[in-house]
Amino acid sequence: MAISEGLSIGALAKRTGLAVSAIRYYEAQGLISPWRNPGGQRRYLRADIRRLSFVMIAQQFGLSLPEIRDVLAGLPGNRTPTPQDWKRISKGLRAHLDQRIDTLTRLRDNLDGCIGCGCLSLPKCALYNPDDRAKSKGSGPRYLMGDAPDD
Amino acid sequence: MAISEGLSIGALAKRTGLAVSAIRYYEAQGLISPWRNPGGQRRYLRADIRRLSFVMIAQQFGLSLPEIRDVLAGLPGNRTPTPQDWKRISKGLRAHLDQRIDTLTRLRDNLDGCIGCGCLSLPKCALYNPDDRAKSKGSGPRYLMGDAPDD
DNA sequence: CCTTGACCTAAAGTTAGGTTTAGAAATTAG
């Protein structure tokens, strides 16, 4: 093996548990930027293991790849990120996660009362949440659980 | 208008906020079963407004359409579901939601410590969660945040 | 009756996040 001129894509895949194809896809989405060796093959820094790990965690938190790319943009470009750097950009994730937990908790706390009851007026119902991921795939208003607009 | 021989798909769409195309799609997925009028058009019961509302809420909870179809199968087929019926099938949703909240909370509580620190050994890290939705779209192990397998 | 708007079906298109395939070139192992 070459004297440590960076990791090959296969090595990075083994280290992260990701598929090689996924790593190339992330590159196409702007999440990671390897350089090329003389033969044209991708080479990665060891710090990229951590970068991809961060991507996977952020995905579990519900962020889309474009969102993750934006968060990663907060890392320094001229040097290897320090633990402090990672901590800093993680703040945004934390807020995102707090919001999701709040939403789900609110939903759960109203589940019995709202689905079980005769409640048909939704504006006052906590299950009527225009946030979370229910949006994105647009399709209109989506009033929940009942005779919303009138009647 | 005809003397209440059920709602047309357009009326149901307005009542639920869903797109007409989405309602037809849900029918194809077995989530709702209208009958047809003499002209071949779909007709729905008023109870179907609630049925579709339930579908939307369950989706916010993270259930897939097949999963929701299975939950709805717990409703009586021979009569209009009562509030008790809805309450009963909501129990499963509640458990599902509890699990998601637990997972996210665990993730959040470990975020600072794990991403911010020098932690590179993942088997002991709480961010290594093989549950949630991270699975499904298979692609392998996915070790998180570091030099997992060896080294 | 005639027109307009709602509805019908089937099939194709869309987005996200990847995987698979095909054929060629680079690397590594022996």
Next chain:
DNA sequence: CTAATTTCTAAACCTAACTTTAGGTCAAGG
């Protein structure tokens, strides 16, 4: 050196959950 791996690119394919389109039918109002 040769054979086996890896990697390369581009393009096609995949699933979920829908939407859009095309071409035709039904229903309601005047």
